[in-house]
Amino acid sequence: MNLDLAQCHQLFFEESFEGLEAMENGLLSMGVGMIDADDLHAVFRAAHSIKGGSGTFGIMDVADFIHAVETILDELRSGHRRMTDQIRTVLLQSVDVLREMLIAARDAEQLDEGRVQAQRAALERMLAGPDEVIHAVSPPGGWSPARHESDHAALPEAGNIRVKTQEIDSLINRVDELIMTQAMLETLAQEFEPGRLEKLKQGLGQLERQSRALRAAVMQIRVLPISSSFAHLPRLVHDLSGALGKKVQLRLSGENTEVDKTIIDKMSAPLVHLVRNSLDHGFETPDERAAAGKRETGTLELNVSQRADGIVIEIRDDGRGLSRGSIVNSAIERGLLSAGSHLGDNEVYALIFQPGLSTSVKVGNVSGRGVGMDVVRRNVNDLGGTIEIESNAGQGCAFIMHLPLQKGRPQHPVGTSRNAQRGR
DSSP: OOOHHHHHHHHHHHEEEEEEEEHHHHHHHHHHOOOOOOHHHHHHHHHHHHHHHHTTTTHHHHHHHHHHHHHHHHHHHHHHSOOOOOHHHHHHOOOOOOOOHHHHHHHOOOOOOHHHHHHHHHHHHHHTTTSSSOOOOOOTTTTTTTHHHHHGGGGTTTTTOOOHHEEEHHHHHHHHHHHHHHHHHHHHTTOOGGGHHHHHHHHHHHHHHHHHHHHHHHHHEEEEEGGSSSTTHHHHHHHHHHTTTTOOOEESSTTOOOOOOOHHHHHHHHHHHHHHIIIIIIIOHHHHHTTOOOSSSSEEEEEEETTTEEEEOOOOOEOOOOHHHHHHHHHHHTTSSSSTTOOOOHHHHGGSSTTTTOOSSSOSSOOOOSSSSSHHHHHHHHTEEEEEEEETTTEEEEEEEEEOOOOOOSOOOOOOOHHHHHHH
């Protein structure tokens, strides 16, 4: 494969994975029975683009598979079919299968053909009759709530950044200016006389200004909306809340806040861990919420705001809050705390970041092994950030992360909150 074709091939996969993300988000935003025309058109366009690109590059199994998906979307668009939870589930599962097919094609890996055929059969049964019960196909080995972690392999490599052509042109112009200044200084050095000292100083000052401007332009290229860290969260909340028998609504705000790509890469895993923990530990079942006088549907908020010295990411839920007693008992059982120790709430909450500590009664697919929260602490520490925890029994919990706009050295250790650090 020559260089130009290889670049086109890579661009196709990057755009296809972005298209799958658009399809997933669009499907999740559609209500049962009520479909926003713009959302549906966006999903259809994304599917059609992937189908066309797959045919162009000879990936015919993807093109054939997506044809059935496209047919269902067209029936929804024309009004011949009504959106149901059943249809949305099958379409979301089809997006999962398409993602696996594209990964296999990109990496020249073996594909689970049985899974592809099973999902294709589900699509065909749905096309054959809208009243027939359709059984969605789970990922290999059963449904896994950790799927938004494994799907990172479907995204462009962490080292890749898309750059606008005009930004490249600007960088080239700045480099040209540096080269001209360097040439001027070189000539000045070869013909230097004491009377030309002032001109030398001016040239060095110009070189410094141009170097700083070039560095600022390069750093700006690394600045991206933090929304890329949120890409998988709507699907995670949708799938995991359903598997746990809970009703949870996700609200996002400030997702267009721009930060350095290093922070985006580092925060993807912690955000997944915090959301999963909130869904598993924080939220009650609809019956439990109703008994407590709450709305059956809980609310999970993810808010990002920019401050003078960095950004603040808040994850808030209106669940049951942290259980001080459960944390203390678990810490004592694992030898992390001595019986009879007197700790403030913030110090107790800090214990959840200890590796191996879990308040789960049993180990499940979601949690229970005491892993995840230590990853949150480590990644935030690596970025030079801090974490605070707010908890109100029966009302909810919040994790508040203060991060620099660019990766820096930690200013002080991160346990959980500043109050906890002062109390030690």
